[in-house]
Amino acid sequence: MRILVVDTTKQNSHIVLFGEDFFANKVLDVVTKVSESLLPNIESLLLENKISLSDIDAFGVVTGPGSFTGVRVGVATIKAFAQALHKKIVAINSFDVLDSVIDNGLLYLKCTNTSSYCAMYLDGKVTDMCVVNNTDAVLDNVSQLENEVVFDNVGSIITNYPQILANAFLEKYKAGEFVEYNKLEPLYLQLSQAEIALIEKEKKNA
Numbered sequence: 001m002r003i004l005v006v007d008t009t010k011q012n013s014h015i016v017l018f019g020e021d022f023f024a025n026k027v028l029d030v031v032t033k034v035s036e037s038l039l040p041n042i043e044s045l046l047l048e049n050k051i052s053l054s055d056i057d058a059f060g061v062v063t064g065p066g067s068f069t070g071v072r073v074g075v076a077t078i079k080a081f082a083q084a085l086h087k088k089i090v091a092i093n094s095f096d097v098l099d100s101v102i103d104n105g106l107l108y109l110k111c112t113n114t115s116s117y118c119a120m121y122l123d124g125k126v127t128d129m130c131v132v133n134n135t136d137a138v139l140d141n142v143s144q145l146e147n148e149v150v151f152d153n154v155g156s157i158i159t160n161y162p163q164i165l166a167n168a169f170l171e172k173y174k175a176g177e178f179v180e181y182n183k184l185e186p187l188y189l190q191l192s193q194a195e196i197a198l199i200e201k202e203k204k205n206a
Contacts, residue, residue, distance in 0.1 A: 009066025
């Protein structure tokens, strides 16, 4: 069993390649455009582990929320791989990936310099997702992901994300929770800047 997972939703993109007896990952430099760096890094990770793309049994992708460009690139790449090679897809959103390490409370992931994606957890399950202004954030019982820290010195910092990512996708794979490539959709919690600009323009012209 070999699974290739990409998460292009965050400041640092992740590629994880794993099986029963091996684990490998790459963290993409935040400065490099994911649209330019994802495929070369997937290729190099496969070469380093002497695995071809056709050897992959299932592809995994984090569907969002996150950067609009990042989410689109990740989802489109996995769709293309799965369709071309007739492989299975496992899709998980950013918050569900982390439900194994958060029982109760709030998780914040960076959205913009002034806002955050937020999820509420109850008994290890996500009960609500939204976008909040940082000035309105609730800072009790808060978790944040390493390299995605929104508030300094608040709550717990989740580390070892690549292994958490692999564990989440392995669990879904073993449970047979797959998505058809033509039904794979990104998860957005807010409008893009282009959509916001169009709405503002329509309001002015109304």
